[in-house]
Amino acid sequence: MQRTGLFLFLLCITFFTSGQQPDTSGKMTLLEKAPMGLVRFYFDDYYYLVDKDCSFKSIERVSQFLVDKNVFHADFRDFDRNGTVVLTGYHNAGVKEGPFKAYHPDGTLKWEVTFEQGRPIGDWKYYYPDGKPMITVNYDQATGRIMSYWDRRGKQQIKEGNGNYMFRMPFAFYNEYGYPFFERKGRVRNGLPRGYWTSHLVDHQEKKILYTEEIFDDRGVLENGYDLFLDARYYTPMALLPTPYFYTAERLLSKPCTFDDHSGFNTYLSEKFSAMLRSSPTLTNIEDKFSYEVSLDEEGNPTDFTLKDSLMTKELNRYVEMVLPEIPFYFPSLDKAGNGIMDTLTVYGNLSINDAGQFHFHSFRIEREKQP
Template identity: 60%
Template structure:
């Protein structure tokens, strides 16, 4: 994942003034459209991708103020079938007025109103059949749940009081290999209260208890315990749907590979950086490294070896310890989309600053058998 805001200013200036540049032809993240609009290309998490990338899912038509690196005026987002999925308005990069999102079948998915870049009043969510799902109120500083209906149409939360049980997808890679998590507990005064649980959920709706939590009367987490990692925590998972469209405002770019798209490379970089504290003994170095993983079709690593150790040999044993602590990789797929055994080569770079701060970056995953 790369922040492209700095070169976006130069690139867009050239693009809007003189037409498409040679650089844009190599990696087209946006291009001129009609009536002074610009067409942006995103994946479904709102990271910019090349227009021909297999993970391109959304196209945005909007005015764009190059000098302020900001969207302006009404915008419309369309999926790969040309169906409208989101519309709203920016005033020089600031969200203002009504925003509406749509399900693939064209029914309203959610609607809210922004004032000076913040949601105001009710944020209403709907099921694909048009029935109400959830209402989150933003009259106060933090959002509160005022209403919730389950899939059978039963209202479970009324005026901020009731029982809440909602399944949400993991947006990116997680170490546990589950695509969904389910949050369950009581709502009081619009906030979580008392005992709450999180279940991991697989494609067949099999559930495994993941966390247990306790909230006080003000909706503040007082106890949280991760059963998978056998440790306490203080920052809980969300209890309402997250909205990735705001990522599009940051102009972040992802390379066109599954491990970039899925968030695995970003996860691995964060894991390595978190494991290595600053150490003044190691300064001003830039080194390459690589390791190989024999992977089962379930995504479980069976053998890990350093194929290109760091030149600073004292660091290799720590590097090996960290990568052997990764319990799950996305499995490789054959031409029919079925998981297969494979061997992965994970490569990257380590940069150590003058202060001894470690930065693992430019992670790349190569799969031997996946076409």
């Protein structure tokens, strides 16, 4: 993904001062002029900017835009592919203010909240598609607290911040577990998680498998988390609430129109490399690029891989070669009929090592030999 703030600034300067849309041949069209001095922005499902003709474009935002500050301003509306309003709100020079409301595809209210100086205040209320209440989270204190929760049968499981919570959420992006959902379950006291919590992976046939175990203290702080798949401890809790992706729009991040980017697979590669290769006491302050080729069968299983463009030291190359066999799957290339085909992928990545020797792999992209 890319930070596109400077690009947006220069692009806006061009067509706001000339009164015409700039020549963007060979470039992504991420925004365009709209009537009455407004600007139309093009986003995917997760509020990353994408080209207006990209097949993953799913949201259009119409808003004022302050070019000199590179921020949204005044009232805005977001529309889905069918032209239905999915979100409304207001920015004061980039700062969220007043009521924000999101809607299900049929137009029923999905959630509502009020912002003050960019922060939610009072109750953030979530609703099921049939209009019945789902979750109420209160933000009168520094930490959001789950005050009410109703399950899908309409039974209230949490009242006045106390009760039992079991809520299913989809994985937003690619994961190597092969399950589309994870389910959070645990006890809530005074609006905060307390004691023993679990996460289960869930498939479309309702098959469940234990994924994580967590222990929260009396303050609702995670004391210990354990990932059973990675056999590793962690100290940042998994999500408890539906993810409000609209926050991403304010960062003005863009994605190329490829499935590897849209699905989050390139981000997965970044996290996979960074998790396995964390640091080296002998390597510091390095910026470098590398690439490798991987051969795939029709189902996306790697059959061979070769480091192509090497890093600057043999030690770094050895580290990268250690990770390659640990990546069990890539999305297969497809023929015109949508069937998987054998192909060779070239994967490009960047490596940054800070002055403490910590590794950060980023900016992955994939080129396919047989599929553009």
